[in-house]
Amino acid sequence: MQSKRAGSQTAQAAASRQGVVSVRLIGRPAVSPVCASKKVGRVTPAARRADTIKAQSAATIDKTAAPSVTPSSNGAGTRVMIIGGDGYCGWATALHLSARGYSVCIVDNLCRRQFDLQLGLDTLTPIASLHDRVRKWSEVSGKHISLQIGDICDWEFLSQAFTSFRPEHVVHFGEQRSAPYSMIDRQKAVYTQTNNVVGTLNVLFAIKELAPECHLVKLGTMGEYGTPNIDIEEGYLTVTHNGRTDTLPYPKQGSSFYHLSKIHDSTNMLFTCRAWKVAATDLNQGVVYGVRTDETMADPLLINRYDYDGIFGTALNRFVVQAAVGHPLTVYGKGGQTRGFLDIRDTVRCIQLAIDHPASRGEMRVFNQFTEQFSVNQLADMVSREGRKLGLDVVVQSVPNPRVEAEEHYYNAKHTKLVELGLQPHLMADSMMDSLLEFAVQYKERVRHELIKPAVDWRKTGVKVNTMGAAVAQ
Amino acid sequence: MQSKRAGSQTAQAAASRQGVVSVRLIGRPAVSPVCASKKVGRVTPAARRADTIKAQSAATIDKTAAPSVTPSSNGAGTRVMIIGGDGYCGWATALHLSARGYSVCIVDNLCRRQFDLQLGLDTLTPIASLHDRVRKWSEVSGKHISLQIGDICDWEFLSQAFTSFRPEHVVHFGEQRSAPYSMIDRQKAVYTQTNNVVGTLNVLFAIKELAPECHLVKLGTMGEYGTPNIDIEEGYLTVTHNGRTDTLPYPKQGSSFYHLSKIHDSTNMLFTCRAWKVAATDLNQGVVYGVRTDETMADPLLINRYDYDGIFGTALNRFVVQAAVGHPLTVYGKGGQTRGFLDIRDTVRCIQLAIDHPASRGEMRVFNQFTEQFSVNQLADMVSREGRKLGLDVVVQSVPNPRVEAEEHYYNAKHTKLVELGLQPHLMADSMMDSLLEFAVQYKERVRHELIKPAVDWRKTGVKVNTMGAAVAQ
Numbered sequence: 015m016q017s018k019r020a021g022s023q024t025a026q027a028a029a030s031r032q033g034v035v036s037v038r039l040i041g042r043p044a045v046s047p048v049c050a051s052k053k054v055g056r057v058t059p060a061a062r063r064a065d066t067i068k069a070q071s072a073a074t075i076d077k078t079a080a081p082s083v084t085p086s087s088n089g090a091g092t093r094v095m096i097i098g099g100d101g102y103c104g105w106a107t108a109l110h111l112s113a114r115g116y117s118v119c120i121v122d123n124l125c126r127r128q129f130d131l132q133l134g135l136d137t138l139t140p141i142a143s144l145h146d147r148v149r150k151w152s153e154v155s156g157k158h159i160s161l162q163i164g165d166i167c168d169w170e171f172l173s174q175a176f177t178s179f180r181p182e183h184v185v186h187f188g189e190q191r192s193a194p195y196s197m198i199d200r201q202k203a204v205y206t207q208t209n210n211v212v213g214t215l216n217v218l219f220a221i222k223e224l225a226p227e228c229h230l231v232k233l234g235t236m237g238e239y240g241t242p243n244i245d246i247e248e249g250y251l252t253v254t255h256n257g258r259t260d261t262l263p264y265p266k267q268g269s270s271f272y273h274l275s276k277i278h279d280s281t282n283m284l285f286t287c288r289a290w291k292v293a294a295t296d297l298n299q300g301v302v303y304g305v306r307t308d309e310t311m312a313d314p315l316l317i318n319r320y321d322y323d324g325i326f327g328t329a330l331n332r333f334v335v336q337a338a339v340g341h342p343l344t345v346y347g348k349g350g351q352t353r354g355f356l357d358i359r360d361t362v363r364c365i366q367l368a369i370d371h372p373a374s375r376g377e378m379r380v381f382n383q384f385t386e387q388f389s390v391n392q393l394a395d396m397v398s399r400e401g402r403k404l405g406l407d408v409v410v411q412s413v414p415n416p417r418v419e420a421e422e423h424y425y426n427a428k429h430t431k432l433v434e435l436g437l438q439p440h441l442m443a444d445s446m447m448d449s450l451l452e453f454a455v456q457y458k459e460r461v462r463h464e465l466i467k468p469a470v471d472w473r474k475t476g477v478k479v480n481t482m483g484a485a486v487a488q
Numbered sequence: 489m490q491s492k493r494a495g496s497q498t499a500q501a502a503a504s505r506q507g508v509v510s511v512r513l514i515g516r517p518a519v520s521p522v523c524a525s526k527k528v529g530r531v532t533p534a535a536r537r538a539d540t541i542k543a544q545s546a547a548t549i550d551k552t553a554a555p556s557v558t559p560s561s562n563g564a565g566t567r568v569m570i571i572g573g574d575g576y577c578g579w580a581t582a583l584h585l586s587a588r589g590y591s592v593c594i595v596d597n598l599c600r601r602q603f604d605l606q607l608g609l610d611t612l613t614p615i616a617s618l619h620d621r622v623r624k625w626s627e628v629s630g631k632h633i634s635l636q637i638g639d640i641c642d643w644e645f646l647s648q649a650f651t652s653f654r655p656e657h658v659v660h661f662g663e664q665r666s667a668p669y670s671m672i673d674r675q676k677a678v679y680t681q682t683n684n685v686v687g688t689l690n691v692l693f694a695i696k697e698l699a700p701e702c703h704l705v706k707l708g709t710m711g712e713y714g715t716p717n718i719d720i721e722e723g724y725l726t727v728t729h730n731g732r733t734d735t736l737p738y739p740k741q742g743s744s745f746y747h748l749s750k751i752h753d754s755t756n757m758l759f760t761c762r763a764w765k766v767a768a769t770d771l772n773q774g775v776v777y778g779v780r781t782d783e784t785m786a787d788p789l790l791i792n793r794y795d796y797d798g799i800f801g802t803a804l805n806r807f808v809v810q811a812a813v814g815h816p817l818t819v820y821g822k823g824g825q826t827r828g829f830l831d832i833r834d835t836v837r838c839i840q841l842a843i844d845h846p847a848s849r850g851e852m853r854v855f856n857q858f859t860e861q862f863s864v865n866q867l868a869d870m871v872s873r874e875g876r877k878l879g880l881d882v883v884v885q886s887v888p889n890p891r892v893e894a895e896e897h898y899y900n901a902k903h904t905k906l907v908e909l910g911l912q913p914h915l916m917a918d919s920m921m922d923s924l925l926e927f928a929v930q931y932k933e934r935v936r937h938e939l940i941k942p943a944v945d946w947r948k949t950g951v952k953v954n955t956m957g958a959a960v961a962q
Contacts, residue, residue: 169674173951200643200693204686211685211752212678215745219674223951243734244727251739253718253727258898260717265725265736268759271689278685278752285742289892289946418763424732472763477647477697 089115098187109309110362193270240267249380300354300384338454347415349391354384385439563589572661583783584836667744714741720901723854774828774858812928821889823865828858859913
């Protein structure tokens, strides 16, 4: 670990001495100095895979979207540990912060890639290995991202990661994040709750014991609130009852074992903020869409994942891919289900805002992290309308809802706190063409139709291990 | 398993043929037919231990308190699985229901006894092994309680227990139930949440897949609500907010990793009631006191445990023992902490009421299970007053509060639903002399003073494994 960091620091220093931070869009994958001696004179399997990814992706890279890496960025070397930094939101956040001068350490056990292997899924975009990603980032930006590959449920690993990196902020994306995955079978329900709850407990203990000043930025979900018949506030609700008033945690109602695990995390975090004076920001994020950020588009090896399958694909990403390949947009049930949404370019900015304006010791701050709310039918209408502008023949189809959820309901969720901190949202209507549909059309040859349909039925979650049933079968 | 049950059924049938259900208070521990061949002609270690317990306890057994076992009981053979049936509340409940004609199966992994071994603790009362307990109960009552020794976190075990017993009701006491235990160190926090959450998830899956009509009676805790500045309702709160109204889960605020685990359970249960139509009763129980029930007092080998130590002892049990041995009553902090309390004789009746009036399919019913509320100072006053009547010199001492909790607060918790079902409470003032103080005085030679003091400080919960620190040291 120490030698790896030292080596990359050398590379970083060398880039810095050149006086410029060049953004190279074409080239061999970066080889960090510490590894160079092993690789001279032969092409490794990783390098071959990297070349393949590059060839597949090069056409779609937006060469004008160079990362805004400037010496005047405000990160000022602040040490940010990003748990789950190899995932969809985590990777984009790691690069966003690294580009802006934060010192980033990615902690990841690569389980997201393992889920794809387990279920026979694949991202629409061909993604490089995490090691190749950070090497390329170093080459492209002159910035070093350190890696700690391991499981935060393993205390021995996590404690050493904390001790060696000494984070000032921990951004915790490191959870099993798919509702359908958590509903495949009993094993995966138990895995989801154990993995997510124990991981977060360990992070809380690491902060208390090893880095008490460290600010926790934890990704929750808007799904913690469910669909109550009253306005959704940001984390807390002031209640007057029988003549007395108190401000209490907003009542939570999860609709999958995944969503429930995030409620458990929030409940645990509130206690540790009070008992141990932990400083925490709980970001109840909406449904994220899109794949482009400046940094992930800077090189084929940096491209982010894009999930469209029935298990990890979020609603809008799936609709866009369906439109691109001429598959009917599959609306679950009546389509009145309304949720909050945000562009991944806003996800990364929200994280930065939370870091730049941290919670105080003992404060459990909750932000609702989304920018617009839509019903599923509204999403389908928007994708249809924009798709037709591209000459796509878009059909909307209602399919039986595999979930147990209200299909027509009141929904009005507040989301002002991040705007007050300075968030200027991207709007979905503006992103639909350039960041979504066009992108999906370019990659449509990689789409596997059998992965699109709903794969997990909430009512049928059973005790039989059902990995294949949840993937491509049935 | 099959042969064991068959053997005991033979014993039960034999008792039944005698035409009476005799209550034998003195005698050898029962030997079930299936084990008899191994034991003829020698005294086993278990039998020696049983004799020791009998000798220690015989003096205190209330020979007039024979269990009310009558052929006209209303249990009617209803199959009730009691998970955690070897614990304080579970054992009393198992006997109470068995005596009334329910067909009882105890499921237990004996972890409560393991905690005592681990921490060097012991119950005030000498308790027999679970196997000796059920053998004696069969001899005393003619009723068979079947045993399944295993861990409900082990799905293979739990599914087989369900399949073989086919419960109509599951009473789930089977959790790590001590707040201080959960705050000893990181390992025990993680253990508590994993054990409790996964165990309950497995029970929910077992019901869904193997016994969908089975009614779950789950023990929660009044501690799930915390100490809000508004009235505490039974499980749900009707909120009017910005002109709209909804009835939502009552906001929860746990004050230890144990309490939090029960919140997680409740949150998970609500989802499964909605998604899978599970029928569940969540009993948010207050602090239980006392040790006598009719059945547990019918023989020395049936006596219940009585915890007075700083980790498993509840406030009132601890005060009573302190009074008996001349130790100052240790009030944590200002003593304004107010909680709900109930006699263990009411615990067992509440469980029976929940079973006799089950929840409907899809219903997640919540009862607040306590009968009176007192502040810690009120408890100390009551013990002092009654203790002096017995000639005890009782002193009250404030000690630094090891917990993080409000020491002066509003507290008004509703508890009408069980009363509406027929609960007639025992009152603490009436139980103080006969079921508490006198009892503690009789056993005072067994009291170990070093176990009484607060052993776990909420602010110091750390990552260092601290088993000895939490027990008798410091």
